[in-house]
Amino acid sequence: MNKILRLLTTSVFIIFFTVGCSSKKSEKPKVDDKPPVELYHDAQQALESANYEKATEVLEALDSRYPFGPHSDQVQLDLIYAYYKRDETALALASIDRFMRLNPTHEDLDYLYYLRGLTHMATDQQLFQNMFGIDRYNRDPSHSLQAFKDFNHLIKFYPNSQYAVDAKLRMVFIKDRISRYEIAIAEWYIRREAYVAAINRSKLVLNNYPDTASVEDALGIMIKAYDELGLEEPRKNALAVLKLNYPKSRVVRRSERWTLFDW
Numbered sequence: 139m140n141k142i143l144r145l146l147t148t149s150v151f152i153i154f155f156t157v158g159c160s161s162k163k164s165e166k167p168k169v170d171d172k173p174p175v176e177l178y179h180d181a182q183q184a185l186e187s188a189n190y191e192k193a194t195e196v197l198e199a200l201d202s203r204y205p206f207g208p209h210s211d212q213v214q215l216d217l218i219y220a221y222y223k224r225d226e227t228a229l230a231l232a233s234i235d236r237f238m239r240l241n242p243t244h245e246d247l248d249y250l251y252y253l254r255g256l257t258h259m260a261t262d263q264q265l266f267q268n269m270f271g272i273d274r275y276n277r278d279p280s281h282s283l284q285a286f287k288d289f290n291h292l293i294k295f296y297p298n299s300q301y302a303v304d305a306k307l308r309m310v311f312i313k314d315r316i317s318r319y320e321i322a323i324a325e326w327y328i329r330r331e332a333y334v335a336a337i338n339r340s341k342l343v344l345n346n347y348p349d350t351a352s353v354e355d356a357l358g359i360m361i362k363a364y365d366e367l368g369l370e371e372p373r374k375n376a377l378a379v380l381k382l383n384y385p386k387s388r389v390v391r392r393s394e395r396w397t398l399f400d401w
Contacts, residue, residue, distance in 0.1 A: 169199035174207040185216060194220045215246060222253060227261040248296035252305060255288035259308065262315075279319045286312045317343050317352035324359045333363035354380070358389045 169177065177200050184193035197217040200207065207213070214237055221230035234254045238247065262281040289305035289312075296302065320343050327336035340356035340363075347353070357380040364373035380387055 168195050174200060174204040174209070178207075178209045178213065181213070181216060185220065188223075190220045190223045194224060194226075211241070211244070211246075215249070218250075218253060222257050222260065225260065227257050230257045231261075248292055248299040248301060251288050251292040251296070252299070252301035255285040255292070255305065255308065258282070258285035258288065259312070277319075279316050282312050282315055286316070313347050314350050314352070317347035317350040320347075321352050321355045321359070324356065328359060328362060331366070333366050336360075336363045354384045354387055357384070358387065361389055 172180070177196055181193050181196040181200065184190070184196060194217065197213055197220060200209075200213045201217060204210070214233065218230050218233045218237065221227075221233060231254065234250055234257070237244070238250060241247075244250075258281040262277075262279070262285070286309055289309045292299060292305045293302050293309075299305075320339050324336045324339035324343075327333070327339060337360055340360045343350070343352050343356040357376050360376045361373055361380065364370075364376060377389070380389060
């Protein structure tokens with residue numbers, strides 16, 4: 139009986155010892171307790187080697203342990219960049235907005251507007267597009283619209299910024315993406331015989347995105363809708379504009395024997 143009690147006691151002790159050791163191991167911080175300068179050096183090395191997971195861990199530790207340290211602003215900026223590179227777009231956007239709110243006159247605001255635009259563009263990307271190269275231009279463009287606003291703000295208020303040139307190029311891409319979204323909606327209206335709504339969407343493309351390839355599609359949709367509504371004069375006007383700007387359009391080629399493409 140005593141042997142059994144001793145065995146049970148020993149077993150319980152071993153269990154508690156094992157649990158205690160495992161708890162201590164789990165409680166061990168991921169980031170070593172170093173001076174802030176050394177931690178910042180570690181973070182920079184991780185960023186330079188594209189190890190964004192490690193960079194995030196070190197920068198988060200720095201930000202929480204030394205919120206008023208010698209590199210506090212740069213730590214937050216680097217952390218935002220690490221979030222962006224890891225596709226942690228929600229964290230990146232929240233951190234950008236917080237930094238802007240607390241530092242409204244910071245010298246790197248141009249960089250933050252640029253990075254926020256990039257982050258909104260990244261958010262706009264869909265899983266299927268990233269994995270299979272599917273261009274889902276008919277998805278909700280709200281993040282693209284916000285990215286356009288960020289880049290536009292950068293160009294307007296920081297025209298000499300090193301990020302301004304790239305921001306302009308990205309705005310061209312965004313306009314093309316949004317205009318194709320409007321065309322997708324207009325085509326949807328055509329298929330449902332909502333011709334007035336299709337015309338209005340097409341006019342939106344002509345007025346807001348006249349320098350995109352979607353103009354040709356917008357004019358074709360308007361011609362189709364006017365024809366279905368029996369509005370001959372507006373149809374002729376739209377066809378004339380199409381002939382002038384896109385003489386090789388298939389709508390123009392078929393205009394003599396009016397049979398527009400299938401919807």
